[in-house]
Amino acid sequence: MSGSAPTTAQHHSCDGCTMCCKIMGIAELSKPRNQWCPNCDVGKACKIYAxxxxxxxxxxxxxxLDDTLAEHxxxxxxxxVLTRYQAARLCVHVDPDxxxxxxxEPYYSDLKAWSRIAAQSRSMIAVYVGENLTIVLPDRDKFLGNVNADKQMRFVTRSTPKGVEYDVELVDNPVTS
Ligand code: SF4
Ligand code: SF4
Structure with a gap:
């Protein structure tokens, strides 16, 4: 986070960005998601980087991690902020402001294109805005709201006369139930 990346032109860098220091939660600091870390010099760097x-x-x-990702x-x-949860989910953490x-655009078209690729391996594009989760599927977006740890998501495909339909269902999490 905040300043840890190479700064050469051919590589993506943190220069001018501190978004993760707002959007992500930091357990060690009891910093909740979507609040600026008190150690962040916003838009510049971490004040306690070392x-x-x-x-x-x-x-x-x-x-x-991915220099092929468009600069936008x-x-x-x-x-x-984009992260990955295991192999099965690309997580899009949106600034609630x-x-x-x-x-x-161009973000929504990118997300839709990625969802079509992800569907081939039954993985998902998960958009988090505050407490709410929406799954971007090739043929629609499914709003799931606040999904707690008692539930887990299951990717579903259905054959219909019109072609394949995509869906995501919430099922009990065997680890917590
Ligand atoms: S969100 Fe910004 S500051 Fe954080 S790691 Fe990514 S590029 Fe760097
Ligand atoms: S301590 Fe705070 S400001 Fe520093 S990298 Fe972590 S979240 Fe960002």
Whole structure:
């Protein structure tokens, strides 16, 4: 987070971005999601970079990891931080001060294109705005609201006379139930 990336022109960098320091929760600091970290010099850097918590060191920002991602996905510009949950979910964490950021272009078309690719391996594009979750599917978006740990998502395909329909269902989480 905040300043950990290379700064050469060919690589994505954190320069000018501190969005993860607002959007992500930091357990070691009891920092909730969607609130600026008190250690953040907003838009510049982490003020305790050398001593930042382990979860900040371990944070995998997709924008930094994937140099093929278009520059408009820089979180300071898109107001969205991309992460991955296991192999099955690309997570889009939206700044709640710009709740519709994911619906705007060119972002929405990117998300739809990614959902078509993801569906081939039964994985999902999950958009988080505050407590609310929406799954972007190839043929529609499914609003799930606040999904607690008692539930987990299951990707569903159905053959219909019109072709394949995609859906996501909530089922009991065997780990918590
Ligand atoms: S959101 Fe990504 S690019 Fe922005 S500061 Fe955090 S790690 Fe760097
Ligand atoms: S400790 Fe530093 S890197 Fe971690 S969230 Fe706060 S400002 Fe960001």
């Amino acid at each position: 001593e930042r918590p382990q979860s900040c060191r371990d944070f995998d920002c997709i924008y930094l 996905w820089k979180p300071s510009r898109s107001r969205m 710009r709740p519709d950021a994911w619906r705007k």
